[in-house]
Amino acid sequence: MTGFVLRRIFQSVLVMLAVALIAFIVIRFVGDPLESLASQETRLEDRAVMMQRLGLDRPVVFQFASFVRRGLSGDFGISYKQQEPVTRMIAERLPATLELALASAALALVLGGLLGIHCALKPESPLTHFIMTVSLVGVSLPTFLIGIGLIYLFSVELGWLPSFGRGETVKLGWWTTGLLTLSGWRSIILPAITLSLFQMTLLMRLIRAEMLEVLRQDYIRFARARGLPQSSIHFGHALKNTLVPVITVAGLQLGSVIAFAVVTETVFQWPGVGSLFINSVQSVDVPVMAAYLVFIALLFVVINLIVDILYYAVDPRLRIARGGGET
Amino acid sequence: MAVDINLPAPPSPDRPASTPSGRIRLKLGIVTWLALLLAIGLMLAALFAPLLAPYDPFDPATLDLLDGMMPPMQPSAFTEKTFLFGTDNQGRDVFSSILYGSRVSLTVAFAATFLSLAIGVSAGLVSGYAGGVTDAVIMRVADAQLTFPTILIALLVFGIAQGLVPAAEQESAAVWILIFAIGFSNWPQFARTVRGATLVEKRRDYVAAARLIGVSPARILVTHILPNLAGPVLVIATIGLALAVIEEATLSYLGVGVPPTRPSLGTLIRIGQQFLFSGEWWILAFPAATLVLLALSVNLLGDRLRDALNPRLRDGRR
Numbered sequence: 122m123t124g125f126v127l128r129r130i131f132q133s134v135l136v137m138l139a140v141a142l143i144a145f146i147v148i149r150f151v152g153d154p155l156e157s158l159a160s161q162e163t164r165l166e167d168r169a170v171m172m173q174r175l176g177l178d179r180p181v182v183f184q185f186a187s188f189v190r191r192g193l194s195g196d197f198g199i200s201y202k203q204q205e206p207v208t209r210m211i212a213e214r215l216p217a218t219l220e221l222a223l224a225s226a227a228l229a230l231v232l233g234g235l236l237g238i239h240c241a242l243k244p245e246s247p248l249t250h251f252i253m254t255v256s257l258v259g260v261s262l263p264t265f266l267i268g269i270g271l272i273y274l275f276s277v278e279l280g281w282l283p284s285f286g287r288g289e290t291v292k293l294g295w296w297t298t299g300l301l302t303l304s305g306w307r308s309i310i311l312p313a314i315t316l317s318l319f320q321m322t323l324l325m326r327l328i329r330a331e332m333l334e335v336l337r338q339d340y341i342r343f344a345r346a347r348g349l350p351q352s353s354i355h356f357g358h359a360l361k362n363t364l365v366p367v368i369t370v371a372g373l374q375l376g377s378v379i380a381f382a383v384v385t386e387t388v389f390q391w392p393g394v395g396s397l398f399i400n401s402v403q404s405v406d407v408p409v410m411a412a413y414l415v416f417i418a419l420l421f422v423v424i425n426l427i428v429d430i431l432y433y434a435v436d437p438r439l440r441i442a443r444g445g446g447e448t
Numbered sequence: 449m450a451v452d453i454n455l456p457a458p459p460s461p462d463r464p465a466s467t468p469s470g471r472i473r474l475k476l477g478i479v480t481w482l483a484l485l486l487a488i489g490l491m492l493a494a495l496f497a498p499l500l501a502p503y504d505p506f507d508p509a510t511l512d513l514l515d516g517m518m519p520p521m522q523p524s525a526f527t528e529k530t531f532l533f534g535t536d537n538q539g540r541d542v543f544s545s546i547l548y549g550s551r552v553s554l555t556v557a558f559a560a561t562f563l564s565l566a567i568g569v570s571a572g573l574v575s576g577y578a579g580g581v582t583d584a585v586i587m588r589v590a591d592a593q594l595t596f597p598t599i600l601i602a603l604l605v606f607g608i609a610q611g612l613v614p615a616a617e618q619e620s621a622a623v624w625i626l627i628f629a630i631g632f633s634n635w636p637q638f639a640r641t642v643r644g645a646t647l648v649e650k651r652r653d654y655v656a657a658a659r660l661i662g663v664s665p666a667r668i669l670v671t672h673i674l675p676n677l678a679g680p681v682l683v684i685a686t687i688g689l690a691l692a693v694i695e696e697a698t699l700s701y702l703g704v705g706v707p708p709t710r711p712s713l714g715t716l717i718r719i720g721q722q723f724l725f726s727g728e729w730w731i732l733a734f735p736a737a738t739l740v741l742l743a744l745s746v747n748l749l750g751d752r753l754r755d756a757l758n759p760r761l762r763d764g765r766r
Contacts, residue, residue, distance in 0.1 A: 136592070147611075151611035151612055261690065261694075261744050262740060263697055265697075265717075266736055266740065269717070269732070269736070272724065273724060276725075277724055277725055284725075376595075380599075381599070383599065384701075399603075401607070402603055402610070402704050405610050407611055414604060417600065
């Protein structure tokens, strides 16, 4: 167990180093870091002094080492555009993105779960055919169009929900939350639905497939033969055994939700990390781009690590299979 | 030479692999035909945009601000022109903009798909045939990239590439950067499929025979194995085309795609959204509908193609 965990942690550190290297190369070689700080009037001597102070005259390997060291202490430099520390910009906007991501993940899990269970238990009902068709159409449509459609229906035509922003927010220490005000709750509904649709379809289809598989097993037939009530067979036996892969996928999808938030945040002008990233891509604000890259990679690596370790702890078969190497 | 095609026999008409009853299949058949007609129609319309478009939306001489915001099919009081899909705030004909916009969208999508096909197929062939360390390295990179959503990869590549281009050339280079970003973000799917199929093919007798008479590995890959992978590659390419259309639209919608002077469908939707609240619905609705039809029809064709050519591919595509 410890060996496996250590090996996985070592792999994760390697991945993070590779990502840090990419981020470093981007910061160092895309655009001139000096050019962004110096103005036209800066004299050549001053430039040399600045270069020395920034450590740009040292060998690249040392520069990378100091980049990693500063990154570990949470320093990703100053945004070219805003002239603010990048880390603070991301920290300010993180609560908005996390609240949106968690709300839509919860929505996807609950609704996707219910629909998936329905489709598995009643595979021939018209409602199931309808859900499956709609879900296919849903995944083939671009997210931003679904968001615009929701805005048109609920904000323009019906006028029920706001179409942009987070509503009123409340400060809890460094965390700003929109979940304590009515306008905050009203504002999060449309973006959360938009963001959750893709994951919802995915989970629904997964739960349906897994549950259909489980329902074919002998122990379900045996449970039926014993005369157990339907609800106990469906939820006590079948659903319980579908949950392990579902939880894995749902966990892994949490990272994707945060990454997908880029599009949703733009549609609804949600002041989160994703819209910060889009702005940085538009204005080629390299430090922000690099920091976002590192942030997302860290998120994915940590989630993958946790899921892997959990899986290993839950499923004893993996402990044997892992010996032979993975594919 | 006896060509050994690695595909199961096409499903016979009375026992299709994908549907339980013939009745539903007939219905699907019509839908497939519709999708095919729609996709081809939209592509032809884009191809012949200069001939079909009633106005040139990029020629300032033909624009009249007095024609701005005209609703569909209503003759203008000033110039007495009628616009099929109405006009935007600058008096541009929405119908013509859509024709030219689909042209940009489809050009980018086709070129990007071709790029990911080229990268992915080469990587997959080499990976599957060489095996060992080469295989491990290529597949690890593909796996790592697949962990992240493609749109994120494309955004990053776009941002970095944009930074490398001098500011003066950014606008003219944007389309190329966009093609590169989308193409690069989609190669792992090709690589995975082609690698899997190559692993199967390379164990077949005809490859052993070719190797015995001294054919070089490169030649075996290109002239012997590659033709047998045409089916799966075509399927991935069709689905990849739909993904590329959506990706291009999303990037342009986010404002990081093509320059506003050459709007694609995504740019048109981005522009149209500004008028969502003021009631000029046609500026948004028609480009959006075009994009939906294009994405849906190509996606559906890819799905049907996959079912028809290779039922084993049905699982594990994402």
